[in-house]
Every structure is written in C-alpha cells, then in structure tokens.
Amino acid sequence: MLRDRLEKQLRDGIGPDLRIHGEQAPRLPNTLSVNFPNVSGAEMLARIPELSASTGSACHSGLASISPTLAAIGATPEVAAGTVRLSLGWYTSEEDIDRAASVLLGAWESLAK
Numbered sequence: 001m002l003r004d005r006l007e008k009q010l011r012d013g014i015g016p017d018l019r020i021h022g023e024q025a026p027r028l029p030n031t032l033s034v035n036f037p038n039v040s041g042a043e044m045l046a047r048i049p050e051l052s053a054s055t056g057s058a059c060h061s062g063l064a065s066i067s068p069t070l071a072a073i074g075a076t077p078e079v080a081a082g083t084v085r086l087s088l089g090w091y092t093s094e095e096d097i098d099r100a101a102s103v104l105l106g107a108w109e110s111l112a113k
Contacts, residue, residue: 002088002097003032009101010034014108021073021083030088035075036104039111041084047107051100054085 011018019035036044041055066080075083086100 006097013105032086035079035083036108041082044107048103
C-alpha cells in the first residue's frame with residue numbers, strides 16, 4: 001500500500017514520462033525502482049541528503065556503471081542514470097511517504113528545468 005502511494009504521488013507529480021521499472025511484473029511490496037526523466041538520479045539524491053535511496057541495485061551499490069538488472073530489462077544508459085531505487089522499512093509511515101514524494105519531486109523539478 002505504501003509503495004503504491006509513493007508511486008502514485010510521483011506519477012501525479014511527473015506525469016506519463018515517469019517510468020516504473022517492472023510495473024507490469026510481480027514486484028517486492030517494499031521496493032520501487034523508478035526512472036526520473038531527463039535528470040541524473042545521483043544528482044537528485046545529492047540534493048536530498050535526508051532521504052536514503054540508491055541509484056543502483058543493492059548488490060552493486062557504489063558502482064558507476066549500469067547495473068546488470070537494469071541492463072537485463074533493456075534500460076539505456078540514460079534511463080539507468082535517472083533511475084532511483086526506493087525501499088520502505090517496517091516503520092515507514094504515510095507521513096514518511098508523503099515527505100519522500102515531496103522532496104523527490106522538488107529535486108526532480110529543480111534539475112529538470
């Protein structure tokens with residue numbers, strides 16, 4: 001429910017250009033892999049240090065190259081560069097989701113201009 005709430009808020013804020021990786025496939029209930037169009041995911045996350053997120057797969061964090069997972073689903077280097085992986089925890093609340101969506105959208109808007 002919370003993952004879907006975050007996804008909806010991001011889609012409402014960005015529109016149809018937002019890409020949800022694996023949108024039509026069975027997904028983990030606590031993880032959202034999303035491409036923010038026309039920006040660098042790393043630059044976005046640098047603007048919001050209060051949010052813990054990743055620009056790569058969990059097993060390849062810290063690497064600058066495209067993750068094998070994104071490569072396997074056919075993501076271009078440009079799409080991979082704008083991808084952010086968001087994970088929710090046991091104690092994540094609706095308020096946390098609303099705040100995360102707000103700061104993510106703010107960072108995206110400031111970079112997409």
